[in-house]
Amino acid sequence: MALVTQDRYLALAALVLVVGALVYRRVQQRRKLPLPPGPPSEPLLGHLRVVPADHPEFQYTQWGKEYGSDVLHFSMLGRSIVVLNSVEAARDLLDKRGANFADRPRFVIFEVMGWGITLTFLRWSPRFKLHRKMLQQSFTQTACKAYRPVQVEEARRAAKAIISSPQNWEMLLRQFSTAVVLRIGFGIKIQEKDDPYVKMAIDVEEATGEGGVPAATLVDFYPLLRYLPNPLARLSSLLLPLEHARRTKSSIQQLHNAPWAAVEDSVRSGKNLQASFMNTHFGRYLENEAAGRPNQASIADIKGAAGAISIAGGNTTWSTIMVCILNLLLHPEVQAKAREEILRVIGTDENGDPLRLPTFQDRPALKYLDNVILETTRWMPLSPLGVPHASITEEVYKGYRIPAGSVVYANAWAMSRDERHYSNPDTFDPERYVPTSEGGRGEPLPDGPFGFGRRVCPGQYLALSGVFIIMATLLATMDLKCETDEKGCEVKPKVAFSNGLSAVPESFGCRFEVRSERSRMLLSGM
Numbered sequence: 001m002a003l004v005t006q007d008r009y010l011a012l013a014a015l016v017l018v019v020g021a022l023v024y025r026r027v028q029q030r031r032k033l034p035l036p037p038g039p040p041s042e043p044l045l046g047h048l049r050v051v052p053a054d055h056p057e058f059q060y061t062q063w064g065k066e067y068g069s070d071v072l073h074f075s076m077l078g079r080s081i082v083v084l085n086s087v088e089a090a091r092d093l094l095d096k097r098g099a100n101f102a103d104r105p106r107f108v109i110f111e112v113m114g115w116g117i118t119l120t121f122l123r124w125s126p127r128f129k130l131h132r133k134m135l136q137q138s139f140t141q142t143a144c145k146a147y148r149p150v151q152v153e154e155a156r157r158a159a160k161a162i163i164s165s166p167q168n169w170e171m172l173l174r175q176f177s178t179a180v181v182l183r184i185g186f187g188i189k190i191q192e193k194d195d196p197y198v199k200m201a202i203d204v205e206e207a208t209g210e211g212g213v214p215a216a217t218l219v220d221f222y223p224l225l226r227y228l229p230n231p232l233a234r235l236s237s238l239l240l241p242l243e244h245a246r247r248t249k250s251s252i253q254q255l256h257n258a259p260w261a262a263v264e265d266s267v268r269s270g271k272n273l274q275a276s277f278m279n280t281h282f283g284r285y286l287e288n289e290a291a292g293r294p295n296q297a298s299i300a301d302i303k304g305a306a307g308a309i310s311i312a313g314g315n316t317t318w319s320t321i322m323v324c325i326l327n328l329l330l331h332p333e334v335q336a337k338a339r340e341e342i343l344r345v346i347g348t349d350e351n352g353d354p355l356r357l358p359t360f361q362d363r364p365a366l367k368y369l370d371n372v373i374l375e376t377t378r379w380m381p382l383s384p385l386g387v388p389h390a391s392i393t394e395e396v397y398k399g400y401r402i403p404a405g406s407v408v409y410a411n412a413w414a415m416s417r418d419e420r421h422y423s424n425p426d427t428f429d430p431e432r433y434v435p436t437s438e439g440g441r442g443e444p445l446p447d448g449p450f451g452f453g454r455r456v457c458p459g460q461y462l463a464l465s466g467v468f469i470i471m472a473t474l475l476a477t478m479d480l481k482c483e484t485d486e487k488g489c490e491v492k493p494k495v496a497f498s499n500g501l502s503a504v505p506e507s508f509g510c511r512f513e514v515r516s517e518r519s520r521m522l523l524s525g526m
């Protein structure tokens, strides 16, 4: 009996040894695999000073060409950074091996800025799954149909306001995007003028737009530096994002807290309620609490998820609308063609004026406009480097080793300029997507502006339908023209973008001219 037990132990020990040896060999073999290529680095600092702080997406794209690889590796203070320069690489890793790339790095600068429990920055965890589920379910293609009446109403309200106050067009479009997400998230209707939430949205956009590349500042690599006092932080340009984060903290906290505080009492009392994400989830929470049933999501979770809608959804949609308008000014022929299509679909009277305003029912017939919007997202991806993912365990890809815990950037800018897929990629050309069966070039629809894998933007359908309805409404009723100088010559808008999480276009002038009395009447009838 004792012998049998001894044999078993010996067999088990042998098995452990064999498995251990195999694992060791595999680890050693992997160690021998090279890291993806990249430029030379500096001792200790690695590539910290080699990668430009301003618009690194351009340089990453250039390095991809120089090193003949769509996967690049950088090391910053010992941390691996992997940049994916092609849709194929992003699909292979972030989609097909999505479970291993669903994490995020720690965003220390964004923590200093005061981002609460926001899905965008949550690490891979049960809490991430809970937030992802809550948000994803609310913004599927089908679920988004329920928000169309709000989008149509707000688009018409904005267009009408632009006709009476064309010099405020930029602010009124901000108001449109803020109004949609606040109504959907919290059931809050914003004021016609000087709305405090619009001001908060602007402050937040300045905070994130100028906050540097996410997860790539010195403080992100050495979290203890977050406690450095401002006078010391000012001594190095590498620490500038820290002061910026402290300065802008209150604006971010305000946009997290103010809408919730404004609605909390109505949800609790059940009076003056508007349908919204907050009402659904917080209402359910209160019902469960009253019935003694457990709640999966805490109040902080619901508050964070509702906040994510307004924070991640407002400025992003506004910025996309701005880039679209910028291109309609730079390419009047595109503007004319998009308008022609809209007028053909909604019908015109004997003067060529619209019979009605566009609606979502028209969308299937407005292929050119949809292509203009898609081209807008390709031509200038809102997050040129996306929001970084992080790998959980080590991977091998194309013979390269991708270490566990790497920060992974999907370089949407490089993907948008990939000459294997896009002819003259710098040119804004909505025709590029016309299928070959219709005599077009059939270039692939943009892949990348909304990210990849398990972190892909849950708000993409809402965002694109918002851009669609506002652009259709504006084009049907107004001409969008460049500003003129004192000699009456057109001033073409300057093409420049902020640096950071989102690329926001620099302010530019646009004259909105109502096309006819009938257009004015259609809008004022609302």
Ligand code: HEM
Binding pocket: 119, 120, 121, 122, 132, 135, 139, 308, 309, 310, 312, 313, 314, 316, 317, 320, 382, 383, 386, 387, 388, 389, 448, 449, 450, 451, 452, 453, 454, 455, 456, 457, 458, 459, 460, 462, 463, 464
């Ligand atoms: C045109 C407008 C928009 C663009 C270009 C955009 C783009 C992006 C990108 C690039 C990401 C990162 C994806 C990744 O990590 O792979 C993202 C994430 C996210 N977006 Fe959007 N977005 C837009 C509008 C919206 C809207 C309207 C909402 C609100 C419903 C929203 C909510 C979110 C959230 C919550 C995340 C975090 C997802 C996660 O980390 O799991 N976005 N978005």
